[in-house]
Amino acid sequence: MVVLFHPSPEELLSTTRDRMVDMFGHVITQKALLKIIYKIGPDLHVIRCRSEYLGEVLCAITLIDSEHPAVVLDISGTLRSLRTRAMDKKMSLRLP
Amino acid sequence: MHVVQPVLKFKSLLGLKSIGIEYGTGNTDSIGGEADVIHLLKSKPSAPTIFRYLVISENYHDLLSKDVDLVGITAIDEQFYEMLKRSSSKKLGIEIAVSWLRKTNGQKLAKNIALIKSIHNFTQKYGNQLVLTSGASSIFEMVSGRCFDALLELCDIKPETYWNSLNNWLDHKIGMRCYICDT
Numbered sequence: 001m002v003v004l005f006h007p008s009p010e011e012l013l014s015t016t017r018d019r020m021v022d023m024f025g026h027v028i029t030q031k032a033l034l035k036i037i038y039k040i041g042p043d044l045h046v047i048r049c050r051s052e053y054l055g056e057v058l059c060a061i062t063l064i065d066s067e068h069p070a071v072v073l074d075i076s077g078t079l080r081s082l083r084t085r086a087m088d089k090k091m092s093l094r095l096p
Numbered sequence: 097m098h099v100v101q102p103v104l105k106f107k108s109l110l111g112l113k114s115i116g117i118e119y120g121t122g123n124t125d126s127i128g129g130e131a132d133v134i135h136l137l138k139s140k141p142s143a144p145t146i147f148r149y150l151v152i153s154e155n156y157h158d159l160l161s162k163d164v165d166l167v168g169i170t171a172i173d174e175q176f177y178e179m180l181k182r183s184s185s186k187k188l189g190i191e192i193a194v195s196w197l198r199k200t201n202g203q204k205l206a207k208n209i210a211l212i213k214s215i216h217n218f219t220q221k222y223g224n225q226l227v228l229t230s231g232a233s234s235i236f237e238m239v240s241g242r243c244f245d246a247l248l249e250l251c252d253i254k255p256e257t258y259w260n261s262l263n264n265w266l267d268h269k270i271g272m273r274c275y276i277c278d279t
Contacts (some may be wrong), residue, residue: 055249061243061244063247065200071110
């Protein structure tokens with residue numbers, strides 16, 4: 001999925017994991033296999049998770065209790081199509 | 097008008113069909129008549145408008161007020177369900193903001209999820225409508241359609257049922273108002 005988040009990708013991953021542990025516990029968080037794939041510009045990040053836990057991950061990202069909330073812009077089953085669409089979104093948002 | 101444009105651009109990126117934008121107090125003459133925007137006003141305009149609107153309140157004791165369409169909920173007491181029962185004929189919207197849920201820790205969040213489920217069941221029974229909103233104060237706090245679906249599923253609410261009933265409720269509420277036709 002493509003996530004708009006202002007601070008670093010590491011912070012996105014750690015705050016999402018913290019919220020997920022808080023909401024669903026350590027076991028579900030581990031099983032979800034959250035991983036940063038790459039970043040597009042300073043604010044757009046592509047992250048991956050197991051599809052079985054997509055709902056839990058989306059809830060955790062939406063409910064991140066941080067000074068900088070995260071916005072899920074796109075979801076795809078393949079990285080190739082996500083990469084193409086992410087570039088379009090970057091152009092639409094005019095991110096540097 | 098130019099303040100609304102970035103929000104509209106972001107709205108389409110998030111896969112949302114229409115959005116509500118809160119308008120403070122003051123003159124409503126500067127509000128444009130965008131088709132996919134519903135303006136959320138604190139009080140009912142005295143004359144017909146060119147824009148679609150709903151009247152909102154943050155105090156749920158306004159449930160029985162005849163002008164209010166949407167009431168924001170952050171805490172409830174025993175009176176709430178009683179007032180909701182009494183206001184059933186008005187088809188009121190009960191708003192829960194994601195920005196409020198964000199501020200709660202895991203334990204309180206679990207209680208709030210149960211609360212949303214309970215309010216949804218209650219509103220269905222008495223003809224009112226649960227309205228889940230982002231409560232965003234900037235575009236970076238907005239919530240995408242897919243994330244709303246995930247939150248609804250977390251609350252054991254079927255997204256299709258929710259969106260259909262919200263759509264019907266909005267059509268009913270907005271259709272009741274007087275507007276100036278922009279021909």
